[in-house]
Amino acid sequence: MAAPQTEAALPDVVASPPPPPVSQSPKYPAMMQSGGATLAVVDDPNQPAPAPTNDLGPLAPPPFLVPPSVQSAQDVERKVESFDAAFAPLRNLTADDVVVGCSAHGADFMGESRDHLRRFKAHAANVDLSQGAAGVAASLEAGELANLPLAGAKGAVGLSLYSTATVARFAPAVARAIGAKLEEWRVADKYVVVKTVVVEQAKKGFSLVASGARKGWAFVKGKVDEARGTPPLPVAEAPEKA
Known part of the structure; x- marks a missing residue:
């Protein structure tokens, strides 16, 4: 039998070349660049902290109405004092x-x-x-x-x-x-007198109308009971108001 042939040694794997550097735009971060390989750093300890905005106090107008001469809360107070003095x-x-x-x-x-x-x-x-x-x-x-x-x-x-x-x-x-x-x-006194008389007459008129309605209902009920030939049905009437 023929001697087995020895397997050829594999060459070493060559690493792929690094990607070309991507030019960074000052307007857009690295994560928005086409083909960028790096991510934008959100919190970089090496970057200086942003300066705090000036607190103009509770009397300050909206930011888009702040005049250039206003830089601090004292400037706002002076503007308010001058406005009050003008008015x-x-x-x-x-x-x-x-x-x-x-x-x-x-x-x-x-x-x-x-x-x-x-x-x-x-x-x-x-x-x-x-x-x-x-x-x-x-x-x-x-x-x-x-x-x-x-x-x-x-x-x-x-x-x-x-x-x-x-x-x-x-x-x-x-x-x-x-x-x-x-x-x-004495218009006020006369108004009180007229109001009292009108209220009293209205009460009397309502009482007369109510009594007439009750009498008419009793008359109609009696006629209906006579026509039916049955003993009259008891009807509870509302008590009269004092």
Whole structure:
């Protein structure tokens, strides 16, 4: 027999080359890179801890409304104090101050409204009508035409201020006069008397209607019992209210 052939020795396994380095983008983490072999490190002890955000206190506005000049809670307090100081005179106004202020501002707005209307009328009088539509369009100015809506808007504001001043001026006097007349005519006492009489008459009317209904029901029941020829059935009637 032939001698068995010896098995050939296997060559050593060669390790696969390492993957090429993946370029890291500053915008996206490594785990979002195509073909990346490493994962993004969430908690890296070598990285500095993020700086805490400034606590602006409970009076701070929403983050998207924080002005650049506000950097701390003290800045917020200063802004709030300046805001309160600006509106402090409004809290100390009396009714007379409101009347005087509304009247003065109403007069100012009405004067501005008249000025705008006068300027609009002067511009409308100078429009060139001799050249037809082309001349009219060429001679019109948008700024002067805007005086008409401005006159209407400022006139409306002036009238509203005048109406507010009128109500604030005469409403207390009218209320006092009405109260004095109601007390003089003893309207409250007369109302109590009328209310008492109406309630009593209503009670009497309801009692008469109820008694009439009971009598009518008893009459109909008697007629029905007579027609049937049987002894009458007992019917419990509701007790009368005192």
